[in-house]
Amino acid sequence: MPYYVHGEDKPDVLAGLIENAEKHWSYMDQYADRLILRGPTLSDDGEEHTGSVHVVDVDDRSAAERFAYEEPYWSAGYYQPLTVVRAVVLVDRPEDAPRTLVTAEWAPVEAVSPRFADSELSFLALLVDDDGAKSVGLVAALTALPEEAAGVVAPVADLLSGQSAMLITSHRWQRGGRS
Numbered sequence: 001m002p003y004y005v006h007g008e009d010k011p012d013v014l015a016g017l018i019e020n021a022e023k024h025w026s027y028m029d030q031y032a033d034r035l036i037l038r039g040p041t042l043s044d045d046g047e048e049h050t051g052s053v054h055v056v057d058v059d060d061r062s063a064a065e066r067f068a069y070e071e072p073y074w075s076a077g078y079y080q081p082l083t084v085v086r087a088v089v090l091v092d093r094p095e096d097a098p099r100t101l102v103t104a105e106w107a108p109v110e111a112v113s114p115r116f117a118d119s120e121l122s123f124l125a126l127l128v129d130d131d132g133a134k135s136v137g138l139v140a141a142l143t144a145l146p147e148e149a150a151g152v153v154a155p156v157a158d159l160l161s162g163q164s165a166m167l168i169t170s171h172r173w174q175r176g177g178r179s
Helices: 015-019 023-029 061-069 147-163
Strands: 002-009 035-042 049-055 077-094 100-110 122-128 134-142 167-173
Touching: 002 035, 002 061, 002 122, 015 023, 035 122, 035 167, 049 077, 049 122, 049 167, 061 077, 077 134, 100 147, 122 147, 134 147, 147 167
Parallel strands: none
Antiparallel strands: 002 049, 002 077, 035 049, 077 122, 100 134, 100 167, 122 134
């Protein structure tokens, strides 16, 4: 089952990220066939690394937490909060080149899985509780710039949550992976 894993960089860790990049890549290589989505979040100008996002397909929460907490950047102390949430992938168009990652959070509601066939979204996953019965948010990737992306995703979040999403954030982002 897929899990969304997001680590935000602590301030001033770029040198450490660069120094440990090969450890990170080697670790990710072990999961290459199970990574549905991956890549760095970036500063508004796209110049600085601000975190890492992964949607990984593993057996259960325990395996997702092992993936997250054994990752070399986390182990080295480069991330501040680390998020690990079960996900239900609704849209995945890996050929798209999204520029923004948007997340939304809301109070738990009964999970629904509508179809988004003609959407601007390159990727969309519903974030759910461990039972998969209640949704708590979403993660989406799209080609819009951050200032536009939240507006594109807000109606989707409202539809999925049955209410106005409580918190919507957007980050510049790019698909990642070893070249």
